Amino acid sequence: MTEPRVGLLDEVARYYGQRLAAHGETPGGVDWNGEAGQHLRFAQLARVFDRASGFSVNDLGCGYGALVDFLRAGWADVRYAGFDVSSDMVAAATRRYRADPAARFACAGVPDEIADFGVASGIFNVRQARPDDQWLDYIHATLDALHETSQRGFAFNCLTRYSDADRMRPDLFYADPCALFDRCKQRYARDVALLHDYGLYEFTILVRKTP
Numbered sequence: 001m002t003e004p005r006v007g008l009l010d011e012v013a014r015y016y017g018q019r020l021a022a023h024g025e026t027p028g029g030v031d032w033n034g035e036a037g038q039h040l041r042f043a044q045l046a047r048v049f050d051r052a053s054g055f056s057v058n059d060l061g062c063g064y065g066a067l068v069d070f071l072r073a074g075w076a077d078v079r080y081a082g083f084d085v086s087s088d089m090v091a092a093a094t095r096r097y098r099a100d101p102a103a104r105f106a107c108a109g110v111p112d113e114i115a116d117f118g119v120a121s122g123i124f125n126v127r128q129a130r131p132d133d134q135w136l137d138y139i140h141a142t143l144d145a146l147h148e149t150s151q152r153g154f155a156f157n158c159l160t161r162y163s164d165a166d167r168m169r170p171d172l173f174y175a176d177p178c179a180l181f182d183r184c185k186q187r188y189a190r191d192v193a194l195l196h197d198y199g200l201y202e203f204t205i206l207v208r209k210t211p
């Protein structure tokens with residue numbers, strides 16, 4: 001990890017640690033408006049899974065681990081690893097899922113092992129005071145890490161630059177879906193899907209790799 005990325009991730013960890021302290025292990029604690037939106041996002045990301053059972057998932061930016069419940073409800077025999085830069089989030093998730101032998105959590109800014117699939121929900125949204133070019137470099141570097149640590153594919157979401165202008169906030173980053181789609185096609189895989197039709201001010205990109 002480069003030095004600038006370390007400083008940036010410290011800021012991110014502080015921000016989300018404060019959210020957790022204020023709102024607890026709830027969607028509000030990871031900066032979502034509610035459970036419906038959190039699950040709608042999971043449902044888009046999960047479209048990258050190309051099988052009903054027997055695979056592994058790296059969840060980058062796992063928060064308190066809400067994706068574990070979502071996975072357990074829909075798929076069988078999934079090995080889950082959650083990574084978060086906030087040690088408070090990792091402590092909460094570890095406590096919450098201590099009885100689940102196929103779930104583990106680690107404090108890290110990139111996955112520490114290769115999985116079938118990688119997912120990242122909400123990690124590219126809050127840039128605080130970081131300028132556009134720095135935040136975009138960070139997104140690109142993190143996508144490279146997701147690519148390097150996923151065998152069958154990965155999926156992520158971002159706020160969209162097609163959001164209503166009067167609702168946009170300077171501390172949030174609104175990405176260009178077409179530019180990221182193009183980057184994923186050029187760098188990672190031939191099969192890339194851009195989902196921008198699920199009613200939130202964001203989009204999801206699925207990168208499917210040929211095994």
Ligand SMILES: C[S@@+](CC[C@H](N)C(=O)[O-])C[C@H]1O[C@@H](n2cnc3c(N)ncnc32)[C@H](O)[C@@H]1O
Pocket residue numbers: 009012013016017030031032038060061062063064065066067083084085086089108109110120121122123124142
């Ligand atoms: C918006 S929250 C979403 C949490 C979870 N994915 C969910 O949807 O419930 C983003 C989480 O990602 C973590 N995070 C942000 N950037 C990260 C990175 N590069 N690596 C690991 N964790 C990150 C934050 O600390 C925070 O807990």
